[in-house]
Amino acid sequence: MTKTIAGASARRLYTSVAAFALTTFAASQASAAEELNALVWCDHTDPALIEPFEQANDVKVNLKEYEGTGAGLSILEQSRPGDWDVMVIDAVDVHRVIDMGLLGEMPADALPSADIFPELRMEANNTKDGKTYAVTEKFGYNTISYDKTKVDPKDMEDLSVIWSDKYKGRIALYDYYLPMIGLVQLGLGKKTADLSEADMPAIEEKLSAMKTVSKQVSDVVSSQTALATGEVDILVGGGEWITASLAKDKPDLDWIVPKQGAMRWAQSIGVMKDSQKPDLALKFVQYILSPEGQARLATSSCYWGMPANQKAGEHLGDDQKKALRWDDQDGYLKNTQLYPIPSAELDQKMQDAWTNMMQQ
Amino acid sequence: MSTASLEQSERRKAWGFVAPALLWTVAFFVLPFLYMAAMSLWSRQGREIVRVWNLDNYVRFFTESALLRGLTNSLEITLTVTVLSVLLAYPLAWIIAERVPKRWQRMALILAILPFWTSYVVRSYSWLLVLSKGGVINQALTGIGLIAEPLEIASNRTATIIGFVHFFVMLLTLTIYSNLIQLSPNYRRAAADLGANAFQTFWHIVLPLTLPGIMTGAFLTFVLCIGDYITPQILGGNNELVLPQIIMLQIGRRADFPMAAALSIILMLAVTAAYALCARWLKIERA
């Protein structure tokens, strides 16, 4: 008897749950007006950045985040034409997407090119045959972050510290092979632009030495955790993008561009060629590049970074500018180099070298 | 209606009931798996997937030490975890079943598996906070002066193993306990009447009878542990990679599906080998 009651009540439970589920699902489907699909780095997922655009244009922006160009291209390869409207990608890799025939042309006069820091316009990367396919939106540095109370800041001025024994077991390596291999190249006294297969043996040797003296190889959050908990005192590959958001709680964290220089990262944003909503997509790009959008992007929750548009400065507070080191940019820009741009074969070699290092 | 045609229509009906489940399994499990197995024989060259049958991926696996190490790391970690978890969970299950008063047993068991309901991802992350240099354990141990230097227990294999063992002790306690309470008390009574002491009774009666439960649990542990990506990724500090991490690298960084498929087949073979070893204890039976 109790069992039939249990059965009946269970059936009621099922039906009511199913009804609830269906209505919620229907509701979630109905609310979407127009949608824009964007493939981005995680800094674009901050609601403080996206919501103003959504409200102003009555549109829902669907965001898919990725980390590292390889991951982004991997997603593109698995997608159908028209799946994506906007893409954010490392500026040095824009040509890879152009060559895949996936990026669309943008009218140059629709973009605030004149307001962008001259060093960041990067026409060689963002344009092809005189056509503009992408525009730089944010930049920063992969260099050395450290706890200034635990290490001698003087030691950080020389890149060779990353493979020396002095701080053995107290170093974390940022898990992104491109800037890291670039840093090694700089440490070896060479330019990233010249990086070729011939440089790889020397680089691999140094990577191996770095692995030996390091404590861990980690992504953004593990790196932050490690620095914040004192698990490590140095993060190779870090910079303002990893320490700026921790500045309030960990004022002892600092970063430096060593005398050999450091890597400069720059992100570009562009409209996909097969987008069904090219106008809306362009509008989104324009919003991201507007002074307001740029200020929000620079201080987005995932990671901070310098805005490419100089006019963003008007919308940033003094403490924000200080954390971004707004006034020191001239010096940094002079002494930093872009990521290496490998061929497919060299890229594979670099990834293998990185995996081998981790597995050592 | 003749009995033959009655049987036939009955059978048709039965097929109708079992068909949806079978079709689902075939469509979304068997076919994708076969497709993946076929894919493991293609290869990715540059930016293209070349659909020519070859064994390149498997050859690479056995010749590149970084890839092969992935398998040995996985096996070492998984076996350590399985053995440690059984050794820790068995006494717990035994104490709950034998020492804890009957009316508190259910409570004790629920308590033992309660953290199971924290999110898996969050659980690994909180172990990171517990184990790190500035974490709770090291702060406590240095605080009471037990150790001078913080222990190196985060971002390495130790951390991965601790995170795994924590999860599987809960799982194994459950399976071993349910096995222990099914034992008829008559066996033990008989053993005692024959003059066996507690240890002899346990060793000759209880342990052999609970072996199927242990093996089922151990096999489950093996399968779940060797295929897991989260725990080594969060706790291992990338100081070594296990097979699932390498598989995710293939898809995530270069969309090399053929290589990922080949590595998955190898992972699958490891599980099959474990299954073959435990098979005689694994059955599903109707009550």
Next chain:
Amino acid sequence: MTTEIQARAPASLFRRSSLQPALVSVLSWLYLIVIYAFIFLPVAVLVLFSFQDGRLPVPPFNGFSLQWYETVFADRKLMAALTNSFLVAILSSILACLLGFLAAYALARYRLPGSALQRGLLIAPMTVSYLIIALGMLAMLNTLRIPLSLWTVGIGHVVINLPLCFAIIYASMGDHHINIERAARDLGANDFKVMALVTAPMLMPSILAAFFLSVTFSWDEFIIAFLLSRFDVTLPVEIWSMLRSGLNPKTNAVGSLVFLVSVAVLLVLELALFGRSRKP
């Protein structure tokens, strides 16, 4: 009956020494304390630092604050992920239970050719890593150009939960139920009526057990949900991307919330459903 054994066992087992039981008892309690401490350590730390006043969920504990819980409830993405997880878990578990029940009924009540093989096939996904299931589906969906969505995640979750539901329900379909079903059939009920009005209610405890177990698994499943979803993600995937974007007591807060809510649901179920059916 049980008290009788407990009364007898120590007397005969430990006849030789009276110290032994005391020692075993002390060791048992000691072991219980240590192992429970190990089991609860990460949860305790998680909950404690969800109240951290400050940005870092690590010692020292700066003071008590609810700010991170507020940010969790204000986080639109997190709330959407919560709803998604709930939908996927409930719907996929219902489907898994339904398919599992039908299959178990057919295989337990009818003699079908190759039934051992069929059982093996239905159980097979249980012995394969989730990662492999996810990869296979991803590769196939890509090739067929089927876009990823919550639906594909749900399909994957049915694949992993179907074996579980089938095994649990099949195992509880004892032959002693057959007579009751036969009686119902003799009274003119067709198969569906028998199943819905006789078999299912009789098996309700194990059907519910299968259902809640698969809800639990689906709710907490990461790798399938990660690889087979696109914009709308489930809670574990959202927590994962939160983790990747920085160290934050918010992660602790959402983890604690999920834990507390699950435990509350568990206790309610324990008291309402399973508590009643427990034999005296």
